[in-house]
Each structure stands twice: as structure tokens, then as C-alpha cells.
Amino acid sequence: MTDHPILEVENLCTTFSRGGTALPAVRDVSFALGKGHVQGLVGESGSGKSVTLRSILGLARHYGEVSGSVRWQGQELTSMSERQLRKIRGREIAMIFQEPMTSLNPLLTVGTQLTETLKAHTDLGRRARRDRAIEMLDHVGIPAAASRLGEYPHQFSGGMRQRVMIAIALAASPKLLLADEPTTALDVTIQAQILDLILKLADEMSMGVVLVTHDLGVVAQTCDTVSVMYAGRVVEQGDVRQVLQTPRHPYTEGLMRSVPQDVPPRTQLYSVPGTPPSLFSLPEGCAFAPRCQSAGPACQTARPTLQDIASGRQTACFNPLPATQEDAA
Amino acid sequence: MTQTVMKIDDLHLSFPVSRSLLDVVQRKPGKSVNALNGVSLELKQGETLGVVGESGCGKSTLARCIVRLYAPTSGQIHFEDENIFGAAARKDRSYNRRVQMMFQDPYSSLNPRMSTGDILAEALRVHQMRPENEIAGRVEELLELVRLPQDAAEKLPHEFSGGQRQRIAIARALAVEPEVLIADELVSALDVSVQAQVVNLLLELQERLKLTILFVAHDLRLVRHVSNRVAVIYLGRIVEIGDSETLFSAPSHPYSRALLSAAPSLDPDDKGVAIQLEGELPSPLNVPSGCPFHVRCRHVTAQCRTVVPALRALEGRGEVACHHAEEINQHA
């Protein structure tokens, strides 16, 4: 499946410093992504999902320490100069940010912002740019696109602005889309439309997608593979069906079980005890150990690393849960 | 027959939109956001009524009206047969004690400069729930009730996680021994692994203290789990209300169907078919005539465009506000 990965992330680490203390935001994240492939990134707030995306695109190195390797079609991005990166950003790799409402310039019309992107990243003429802009707005489901090019962001609803952001990101037909919670601010009915669109483009334009979300339903419906993050590390990754249906890491299992599904109404839900640790005071061993029911003595002192447990399936746990159903695939 | 504790009648609320200078110069009429357009419902003793709907449909506005943070433009709310917006009721602080609200944002709903103990003690003192010498003991009891460690009393809100802060907010609401709790997106800001803890606590306390709860949330699975009955709101109107299991397993209103079908399933193989809605979400600045849903509805007829459908009971289902509910349900 990932015979010719377009994106290979290896041992990515990002550290911030705050008040003189080192903050290990991302640790040893590794994954590979093929053409047209959708990779999910899930985890609780603060687990390092956004920072991972920003580190891939070389944004985090402006305010943090980034190490490890990010190879984009064979080229190493981490050591690339800003000038070289600029050619790749927007044209080959596009990103949709988590806060869409603030990412559009309120003083420029939607049309201008779209055509500017096209001007920067394609060599289309003025006419062609306009046509392409209309086409893109059409694509993301904005009705009467031609007449809305001249409008300003505040004349669009929140959901429409988010779709404009997506249109801008996709305008230059990127080969990789980094999408940070693209639908969290949207209603479920609109969310379904947007996810459909992203999937369609991934399919038609063989665009790779890294999709950050904390909604396990979104992962189940859109992703091919998924990485589960906890306290800056990937604790489990693999095929989405396998990870969600037979989680092997206790945290993934806890997440899946605490979703109220197939439990009698108004009964107690399963819950993972405790709360996520602060990155400032991570436990010495496994970061999940204080909340883990399978924790043994080894978990308190040593840190588990990601290990292959089946083909294309990895988990970072000393006592992984048994594979209850056959991993027949 | 369970007793009705609160009765909401034809509640309307519109927020005037501030006009720009240009509008004033051009003599454009002032616009207003019609957040609630005639909501009627009853809260029954000891039940949990879930409220769902798209963002901006008026869920929080409804919750805030119930606790008198907003005054409705028209319509009434009766609590045990007394109009809560009446002059006598307004003076009487006991309503504020008996009906409590919990807020969505665990980071802003607690005064950052007061310790947990002070926050709880203040509530006890103001409503004279306990004589002064029993307050410290009661604070301990409350902390235990929401399962916070005893040393929590001395700590400031910033020393707690989001889930813990929501528990402090629950403890504060429970301090005054209320009968009705309004929970506006109580767990939405919490991480999935912590959400369940808070929901469990709420369900358990409801059982123990016989609370009536209005549970506003956008997570449909969660609402289904905690509610006895559910109301679906669209553009400030209830379009469907009824027994939770019935509504979730067989929604009757075209909008409820679309909403429920759009929630992504946890099973990767269950690709489901999200019912695609046409058109844009209409804005509450400009509520469509007739059925508010008609601009996006596949079953729209001429009647829908002009006549507002009233909520009416449907055989074997709850109450639905749709002219063609019967036919639509037959074909489904």
C-alpha cells in the first residue's frame, strides 16, 4: 500500500521551551503516506497533533526545536531553506489551519485571496485564474460562486469561510493536504459535505491527506490508516479498521470504550480514570501508566517504543491487549 | 403520571443587530437575530431532556432564558405555575437557587481569583444553606460528592484540569440543592477520555438527588445516552420532540433525519448514507417564511413555503412540526 510513499516522517521530535523548562510537545513520530492515502491523527487536546503538522511543514522550527526527518518525495524538508520550502508550501503541500475564522484576511475579497494563491503557485493567466477560482468555490459547494468572488469574508457564514479556506488550500492542486481539524467548527451536516469533498479529491487527484481530528467517527469514515497520539507520542497506528475494532493499546481501547455506543441508555459509561499528564511533569516510564489498568512494574520505569505487532500495525506498549478478533487482512 | 416542573410557552427572543453608520445613513431598517421563534416545551419531574440542533439554532439562548440571563421578547416560562418573569418572581431569589445552570467553558466559568473552597462557601452563604459553623464541613461533603480530593478546597481554578473544573462547577450548582439543572454543553470542551467521567457523575447524582436536567449538547451519541426525551431545534423552533430511543432510531422530521444521518459512525464499514442537504444554512437574521426548513428540504411543497407547520403528535412517534410527516415516514 505504501510502496512509494510520498511523505515519510521519521522520529520527528519537537520541543518548545517555556519559562526555562523544556516542553516535549512531539516525540518520535514516524509514519509514511502514499498517494491518495488518508492518514488520521487522533488524540486528546495537547497531545501534539497540530504541532506534528506544523513541524512537517517547517513552521514549528521558527519557535521550537525540531529534529528527525521529514522526506517529501525523497527530499528532506527539515534541512531545507525557507526559500526552497516556500516553493513547496501551498503548491505541493497545502495546509488548512485549526482556526479558520482568523485565517482569512478580512480586508480582501474572497476572490482576491483565491486568485492570489493561484498567482503565487501556478502560471495561469488572469482569466484562467478567475475561472479556476470559480471552479474551486463550486467544488466546495458555495452556490453562485461567480457572483460571490467580490464579497468579503464577513459576508460569509462560518461554515462557508471554512470552505473558502479549503478552496484556497486546494486551488493549486496540491499533492499533499495537511488538514488540522477542518470540520470541528462546523455542523455535522456541513461536516459530512466537506469530508466527502476531501475524500473525492484525494481519490481523483491522488492527493495524500493527513487529517487531524479528535472525532473517532470522522476517522472511521474517512481515514485509511490512523495514528493515535498520547502526550506527544504515537501509541498505536495501523489500518483504521484494525485499530478501531481491535485496539491493542490500552489508551486506544479506553477511547473507543468511553464513546457511548451500544451501551444501554442512562447506564454508567466506561471511563479512563484520571486525566492526561502535563508535558512538564511526564511520568518516567510509560506516559499512560498512571491511568492504565494493564500497567506492570516495567511500565513505571521504562518507556515503551513503537513495535510492529502485525503487518502495518504498531503499538507502544509492554502489555498490549490480545488480538481478540483475527487480524485477517 | 410524572409532574411537569417547568412549562415553556411560545418563547420568542430576538437580539437587535447593531447597525453600522452606513446603514443608519441609508435608512436601512434595524435587523435582528431571531434566536428563538416560538419554543414551547415541558420539563417533567426527574427526567433528562436532551436538546440538539445545529450551531446557532438557539440552544444556548433557550438555556439562558430559563435561568433568566436573557429576557424573552415574548412568551412565558412557568416554574411550578409561577411566571418566572413576573415581578414577584423576579424579586424572589429562590428561583435562582432551585434552577441552576452549568456552562460550557470550564476555563471561564469559575472566578480565577477564588479558591474552590471559597467558591462553594460563597454559594452556601448567600443562600443560607447552612449555618456558618457547618459551612466548612459542607464544602468537604460537596467535594466528595463530585469526587474531588479534599485538598482541592484551597486550590485556585487554574490548578485543575478541565474535567476537574467542570466538577467544581457541578459542585457549585449542587451546593444550593437545586431541583433543576441546565447543562449547556457541559462536557463538550472535555477530552473524550474525560467526558465519560463527568457524564457518569451527572447520571449518578441525578438518580441520587432526583434532579431534573436539561442537557444541551451537539454530540448526538452523548445526548442519546443521557436523555429520556429529546428535542430537535432548527432555527429557533422545535421541529421534533419525543422519547429519546424512538427519536434516535426512527426520526420523523426531515431535518432530524438529515442531522442524525450525518453523524459519522464509528464503524469504518458502516459508510452510511448521509442525507445531503441542499442549499445554505439560512441565517437567523432572515428566517424563511413557512416551514423554516423548506429551503433545504427535499419534500418541500407549496404549502411548506407559506404555512408554518405546528408541532403535532404522530402515531407511534413523538411530536413533529412537518406538514408531510406521515407520507415521508411511510416512504422511508
Add this chain to the structure above:
Amino acid sequence: MSDAAVTSAKTSNAPLSRVQIALRKPGFLIGAVIIGCSALLALFPGLFSPYDPNFIDYLAVRQPPSWAHPFGTDMLGRDALSRVIHAYTVNMQMAILATVFALTIGVTVGALVGYYRGVADMIFGRVVDAVITFPFLVLVIAVVAVLGPGLINMYIAITLVGWVYYARLMRAEVIAQMGNDYASAGIVMGYSDRRIIFRHLLPNAITPVIVYWMTDMALAILLGSSLGYLGLGAQPPQAEWGVLIAEGRNFITTAWWLSLMPGIAIVITGLGFSLIGDGLADLLRPRG
């Protein structure tokens, strides 16, 4: 495993206390030292001044700085250093008396109109518009002109104009705090307005006002000495920096030190207040 035990928030590895953080900033530290010294000089000028500030010595008129008179002497032979030191009392008093009443009135009015809004707020808006169209100094001089010169009248004038600035700041901050759910929670809990305003909103809203207050004290000294210079504030022979500068004005070419030294005192004290103001912003911010 009880989950309460696990969830107990970990505050080990607690970052530095606020005071430590504030003191780490060299600016705040310098400010604190300056204002500390100024306060000592103001409270006990006699301990630090080498001579009686009003001792007249016609035999030593307008002497340049020397070991005996580090700042020289003035046209009456009074020791300039002693006069500058004694002026600390009245100038530091200015910093406080010209601002505390404006602060108190402004904070109260601002909190009330910010909380209740409505008609009172509209009227307040008009007052603000009216006051801020004129430069501060011009208004103060106008009021002094009506009341007559002198320190007390100057305090009254500054308070009459200055409270508006505090109230405006406080109002904006209270309105911002009202957007937080803890304020709504107070209303829902049935707390009295007074409790919500003074116990909940005010402590959270006051930080920027306190920071502004520090700068305002610096401005008050500047304003007070300007009025002293113009003959509208402190009156000679009172040792006051503005008065001292005015006295030295006629001899600026021959005895420049008479005007320069009080000027430097004004600048340093003003700087001290401003530096403290910057540091206070960190000190007063709630954690979280």
C-alpha cells in the same frame, strides 16, 4: 484505583512564583529600587539632606556644585541638594494624592456603568467624549483657573478630570469580564449585583487599571511640577521640583544646575513608576 487520587492536579515542578518572575525582569527590579528610595527620601528627607532646605546664606549665592554643596546653591544661598531632597515629600505626595481619588471614583463609576450599561452608560459615554476632546493639561489648567492656584486645588482639578480615564478603562475591562461565564454563573446563582461587581468582576478587571495607575503617578508628578512651574501648583518657598526649576529659570545660563537637578529627579522618579507598571502586569495576572 480511585480516580480522585489520580486526577489530583500535579503542581510539582511548579514554575517560579510570580514575584520571582517579576523580579527577574531587570526593569521591574530597577523600578522597585527607584520608587523604594524615593519613598524613603519622601518620608524622611531630614535624614538624607545635608542642610536645612530653607537656610538662607547670602554669602554663598549661586555657587556651582562642590563637595560642600553637590548640587550647588540657589540665588538665596540655600543648598540645592537639600531642596531637591525635601521636594521629594511634596512631589511623591502629588503622585498619590493627585491619583488615588481619581482611581477610586473612576474604578467605581467604571465598574457600575460597565455592569449596568443602559442610560447611565450612554451619559457616561458623552462625558468621556467631552473630556477626551481636550488635552488633559488644558482642562486641568482651566479648572485651576476657576478654583485658584495652590496644591489642594490642583489635586481637586486633576481628580475632576482624571477619574474619566480610569472609569473608561475600568468600564471596558468589566464589559470584557462580563463575557466570562463566571459572571453569568454569579447571576444564575442569585448573587447580589454588589457581590458580583465588587467580589467577582472588580478583582479580575482591575489589573490594567493598576498598571495605568503607575504611569499616571509618573504623569501626576510631571503635571504637578508643570503647574508648580507655571505658578499654579505648589507655591514658593515650598521646595517642589517644578517650583525649583522655575526659580532656576532666570539663571539658566549662569547657574544651570539649579534647573537641571530637579529635572533629573522628575525623570528618574517617573521612570521608576513606569518600570514598576510594566512588571506589575505580570505580577497581577491570574494564573491559568
